[in-house]
Amino acid sequence: MTTTDPGPLIRLTIADCGAKVLHSAVQLDVFTALAAGPLDAGELAAAAGLHPRLATDFLDALAGLGLLAREDGRYRNTPLADTYLVQDRDTYLGGFIDLTNETLYGTWGRLTEALRTGEPQHLDPDKGGFVGDRHADPEKMKRFLKGLDAFSDRMGVELAEAVDWSGYKSFVDLGGARGNLAAVLVERHPHLEATCYDLPRTAPIFDEHIGRLGLTGRIAFTAGDFFTDPIPSADVIVLGHILHGFDADRSRALLRRVFEAVRPGGAVLIYDRMIDDGRRNADRLLSSLHMRLVSPDGGEYRVADCRAWVTAAGFTDGGDRPLLGTHTLVVGRRPGGDHD
Known part of the structure; x- marks a missing residue:
């Protein structure tokens, strides 16, 4: 009988589940709802539009991922989430998270095909290119670039000091x-x-x-x-x-x-x-x-x-x-x- 623990393999197998919890929390603006202070599960579910059947598991999963803290039945942002996931703050990275959510899953879902054929897997094969049809739609392009801006803000600050x-x-x-x-x-x-x-x-x-x-x-x-x-x-x-x-x-x-x-x-x-x-x-x-x-x-x-x-x-x-x-x-x- 093997003594090798399969835990790391199982965690790797479901790693995308944690990422999708983060993506949904950003889309539902959970962290902005907590910017003014802690809320209990019912208050937070109402603020973010969460259905009660899934709300508690979802919020506790965010706590388990280190993005929320739960104390006496009330939730608050951790310093990490408060710094980077509250809208309208200069450090907000939600645009970048939205960008990765939109671009990664469609292409990586075709990884096996790419490995077999060597062909690139576009977001929209009919329109081509990694950014799909964003250049044809100014609003889509702005959203795409807003996600990149969240990253370039941080890179710019570091590059300004590194050189x-x-x-x-x-x-x-x-x-x-x-x-x-x-x-x-x-x-x-x-x-x-x-x-x-x-x-x-x-x-x-x-x-x-x-x-x-x-x-x-x-x-x-x-x-x-x-x-x-x-x-x-x-x-x-x-x-x-x-x-x-x-x-x-x-x-x-x-x-x-x-x-x-x-x-x-x-x-x-x-x-x-x-x-x-x-x-x-x-x-x-x-x-x-x-x-x-x-x-x-x-x-x-x-x-x-x-x-x-x-x-x-x-x-x-x-x-x-x-x-x-x-x-x-x-x-x-x-x-x-x-x-x-």
Whole structure:
């Protein structure tokens, strides 16, 4: 008789159940309902529109997951939920959670097919692309980008501290969407001239978002395809979640174009959920598998591979460091200028 405990296997088998509890709690706005203070089960069920047959198990499951605390029959948000899951707070990550709920399950449900065929599994096979038809519907696109903004807010804050920006005057955020990361950087380093570079269809959404942030005229928008159109020249070019969309040859080709656009003495900053060189980090490998699942050529890449691409493009190796505990930042520096 085996003595191996099957518990870890069972927990892995039902891991998506906990994630779906979180997704539903965000959709029902359970945590915002508790922002003003504790509620008992009946009060919270009424506030969130929960049916009483499922409410108690659902709320206690949230407590078991560490998102709610229960004391004397009343529920309150834990510090984690209070910080990141209450709407209208600057730290709110609900948009990102909604985004993952909408995008992950449809594609990962077809993983077996993808493993057999090697073909990417789009959200909508008739419309193609990871984002489906969002570009054709401005409201869908705004919701999609709002989910990304929740992440880029945190990344921007960390990137603003991880790099010494004092010697740089300008930067370009390549594939910068509606400019949210650029906005965070210029708010923390007002001396920087910022440009967001993305496809032409993103321009109206960029204008609206930057206007709402009160930064119109502070961040420029340049439209183009960074494989075929000129990349604006700047001291620093940022590539966040860009290279994981392409294979190694395309990544190397893009970095050669970036090298020509970075001014002497400037730098390239690359961040992604890069795979550790020993290929042992399950979270990073799952992220890579996701990119291969939703795109024909994408996938995460090893930190060592990225550093090799950077030096092959002509940059000197500026090393790497962790960001947010989930990502890696690789830095390359273009020789010349005051930074040498």
